Amino acid sequence: MKYMVMEIHNGYAVLMGEDSSFAFSANMGYKVGQTVSDPILMEKKEPRTSRNIIIKVAAAAACLAIACCTGYHLYSVNYKTSSTLIVSASAEVKLYINKKDKVISTEILSPDGEELLSGSDLTGKDKNEAVRNILELSKSKGYISDGDTVSVYISGQNGSSDSLKKELEQELSGLSIAPEVRSMDEYTKPQAPPAPAEEEKPAVPKPPAPGHEAEGKAPDPPSPEKGVSAPEEPEKPAEPDAPPAPPPEAPAAANEAEPAAPEAPADHDDPAPPGEDAPPPPPEAPGNQPPHEIRPPLSMPEEKPAPLLQENAPEAQAADVILSGDSPEIQLPNDPIVLP
Amino acid sequence: MDQDAKQLISKVYEAKSNSRAADELIAAYMPFIRSETSKFMDCPSRESDDELSIAMFAFYEAIRNYSRLRGSFLKFASLYIKNRLIDNYRKEKRSRGIISLDQPNNEKDQLIDTIADDKDEYADAELREATQQEINELSEQMKDFGVSMSDIADNSPRQRRTLEICRKAVRYARSKPEILEDFLRTKKVPISKLAEGAEVEKKSLERHSRYLVAVLLICTNGYEIMRGHIMQVLKGGEQQ
Numbered sequence: 306m307k308y309m310v311m312e313i314h315n316g317y318a319v320l321m322g323e324d325s326s327f328a329f330s331a332n333m334g335y336k337v338g339q340t341v342s343d344p345i346l347m348e349k350k351e352p353r354t355s356r357n358i359i360i361k362v363a364a365a366a367a368c369l370a371i372a373c374c375t376g377y378h379l380y381s382v383n384y385k386t387s388s389t390l391i392v393s394a395s396a397e398v399k400l401y402i403n404k405k406d407k408v409i410s411t412e413i414l415s416p417d418g419e420e421l422l423s424g425s426d427l428t429g430k431d432k433n434e435a436v437r438n439i440l441e442l443s444k445s446k447g448y449i450s451d452g453d454t455v456s457v458y459i460s461g462q463n464g465s466s467d468s469l470k471k472e473l474e475q476e477l478s479g480l481s482i483a484p485e486v487r488s489m490d491e492y493t494k495p496q497a498p499p500a501p502a503e504e505e506k507p508a509v510p511k512p513p514a515p516g517h518e519a520e521g522k523a524p525d526p527p528s529p530e531k532g533v534s535a536p537e538e539p540e541k542p543a544e545p546d547a548p549p550a551p552p553p554e555a556p557a558a559a560n561e562a563e564p565a566a567p568e569a570p571a572d573h574d575d576p577a578p579p580g581e582d583a584p585p586p587p588p589e590a591p592g593n594q595p596p597h598e599i600r601p602p603l604s605m606p607e608e609k610p611a612p613l614l615q616e617n618a619p620e621a622q623a624a625d626v627i628l629s630g631d632s633p634e635i636q637l638p639n640d641p642i643v644l645p
Numbered sequence: 646m647d648q649d650a651k652q653l654i655s656k657v658y659e660a661k662s663n664s665r666a667a668d669e670l671i672a673a674y675m676p677f678i679r680s681e682t683s684k685f686m687d688c689p690s691r692e693s694d695d696e697l698s699i700a701m702f703a704f705y706e707a708i709r710n711y712s713r714l715r716g717s718f719l720k721f722a723s724l725y726i727k728n729r730l731i732d733n734y735r736k737e738k739r740s741r742g743i744i745s746l747d748q749p750n751n752e753k754d755q756l757i758d759t760i761a762d763d764k765d766e767y768a769d770a771e772l773r774e775a776t777q778q779e780i781n782e783l784s785e786q787m788k789d790f791g792v793s794m795s796d797i798a799d800n801s802p803r804q805r806r807t808l809e810i811c812r813k814a815v816r817y818a819r820s821k822p823e824i825l826e827d828f829l830r831t832k833k834v835p836i837s838k839l840a841e842g843a844e845v846e847k848k849s850l851e852r853h854s855r856y857l858v859a860v861l862l863i864c865t866n867g868y869e870i871m872r873g874h875i876m877q878v879l880k881g882g883e884q885q
Binding site for chain 1: 664667668671672693695698699701702704705706709729733772773774775776777779780781784794795797798800801802808811812815856859860871874875
């Protein structure tokens, strides 16, 4: 483009271009009216206005937002668990799967699983391939054999169970193992092996209670002592004999008195000495039982079983029958036992 | 900051908007500019050197772009001069191997004298003189409108889109002689009429009103050479 020199100064010249624009340029010995080409023009820098700053900040924010969105998308596609899959052979393994049907991580749900997967890494494999690998390993290590059915539980969004079943059947066609695809809701955790009997305690006689009639027990007289029954407080067998609690107003009120029972010793004026001449009275008929006489906790007799058996053999026998539940018929003692 | 530096900064700020003050400042700091140029060239600079002209222009650029936040003005100007000279050096490097026509051929003649010249020097000189006369007239007329050539260069649109908006307005004004007459009579740019008639944004025209003064004046009678210079762009409107 050609420029016409419009004005000259010591250090610069004003030029008019053919596109009707005006510009400053270096004065390379120009004269007014001269036409020049390829001058050294001034580079005008944009002044720092608030508008420019806002535009720059907005551009930076937009870049950040795009970066965040891209990062989140990559995360959700590659690293976020979209579904889980449990292969329940003898050894149970849980697979966390992303949207691309690749295994992100594995979780071993049974002790055999640890041995099964030792030395093999399923991360990054396709879910079908991972299931196949697990089943191959299970087969090679003898957890399953040909013709077995293996349950596969799936949850999440990666396809329906039907399509997964088809895929798995196709994948496992060479293994002669039938996959049974189920929803994760149907999955039940493997039962833990029974814990060693570290807290085994002697059988605690269970007092008859009106509410327990439905459990197949013999009909018992309504007992207000239900609140101090031993099974509910097994850790307090060494406490002194339960003092008689305040007489219940009605059998139905026994349950309401339940929380107040442990506090009874503090309120009682004459607590019985622990373990001394306090055999547990047998249950009595509601009509005959004096309201203030409450049978002591049934766990207490274990400290002094001998006197109980010797002194009140029939009653103790009857109580024993009640507690063990061997006999459907419960013989109640005829005479009330009066505590000393 | 000592007194001299403060005085220099105040002169720089005055020179930003006043072309005469800028000329004076450049003249006052010619030894500095010369010294910076010599440092770059590794030899004393002469008046005829392109590098010196570029260094003076860089000094003027430094005046226009300086701010107090940038620190010492002379260091700032020195940086500008150095950068401009480096740019020029790179540009020249690309065309190395090309012989200048002004290069001396022998003791008496230059290389250009050996080439047959079909240009009519007299005609060219006459044309330049006529152009100069037109430009002087335009400068005088522009004073009535309160604008100078430096103001117009300052106010000229940089973006192609804005330049096209202004051109559209000028084309519309050329098609309506009464608008140009109005403009000359009132000495005001009829921005509303131009914006309405050319269907362009009024704000864009307002932002470049001083530039429009110069172009509209060129489009009036009497400035045929300058009008011919920019006609290639403006004739697009005539065809429409």
